[in-house]
């Protein structure tokens with residue numbers, strides 16, 4: 001391949017679906033001097049953050065926070081709720097549902113998968129049937145990935161709740177909202193979610209390193225009888241602390257950032273934030289649909305009513321390497337794209353459109369991807385960016 005790498009100049013366009021761009025005001029907020037985490041001045045920042053996080057999660061129940069990325073919160077949820085051998089039900093969504101199930105297995109839990117085609121998504125009929133068949137209530141919980149970051153598909157949680165209610169099944173509903181929170185509608189209490197798993201570095205636009213779980217009263221009850229080993233992540237231990245989280249040192253700088261993140265989200269308004277993500281997501285999809293002419297790359301997700309508004313996975317035409325496109329995008333145009341995860345390695349690239357993004361950033365990204373497709377010799381219908389321009393211009397009319 002004959003493409004000239006260049007020294008990076010200008011801002012990198014960061015189009016990974018996590019971590020995401022950190023707004024300047026958050027960068028400045030996290031650059032905070034050390035404070036004693038029991039200092040009353042910090043405690044008020046901390047309490048404000050927890051209250052704000054509850055508004056973003058749309059819950060009035062408990063929230064526990066962890067120093068660790070999203071995986072830490074996955075693990076905290078599992079060890080605090082379950083006992084060795086407990087059975088979980090995992091609707092297959094893609095790489096992240098597989099990974100969470102694998103973690104459960106590592107911890108001594110069992111799971112059953114509701115298998116699904118990664119491009120079409122889970123069939124709720126099969127899910128309802130599995131719940132109805134479990135009349136002995138062996139299944140203790142459903143582990144659901146709200147937004148499958150590997151495929152760009154949403155799992156409708158309200159429908160999951162409805163399936164549990166319709167069958168009268170008492171299983172807990174655990175939802176991974178790591179790549180949807182702060183980008184797409186999520187309602188912990190409204191949807192009857194028992195555990196909401198979130199992380200700092202996606203829709204909340206913070207550095208990586210903090211994660212959290214919203215925990216329902218029903219989940220707190222289940223915690224009381226759980227026997228999996230736990231210590232640092234033990235909610236009972238956390239509740240003895242002033243911060244009701246963090247058995248050790250509190251990562252104070254992240255809370256100055258979180259305060260600013262919540263301020264930004266609420267200044268724009270959560271519904272406006274979701275609308276912006278929907279708009280930018282639709283622009284990306286229109287562009288990709290255009291490229292798909294001439295046997296070009298296509299949308300990986302084949303179920304339009306489950307398109308993700310925070311990430312789009314783009315499937316390469318047979319015989320073309322997604323990572324070659326990513327290398328040119330990064331090396332020549334300083335645009336960072338997400339790669340294919342698990343079995344999708346080399347087959348898809350992913351355009352993250354969540355967090356601190358606007359129209360010019362998306363259009364610049366799409367234009368650069370189109371240049372990279374051209375340079376990599378990938379067939380496509382040129383002019384996909386124009387489809388995005390037309391849509392975004394119309395969407396801006398009052």
Ligand SMILES: *Cc1c(COP(=O)(O)O)cnc(C)c1O
Pocket residue numbers: 018069070071072096145147148149176177178179199
């Ligand atoms: C990013 C992500 C994770 C993993 O979180 P880390 O912070 O990388 O540990 C889990 N689930 C989903 C849906 C994600 O997008």
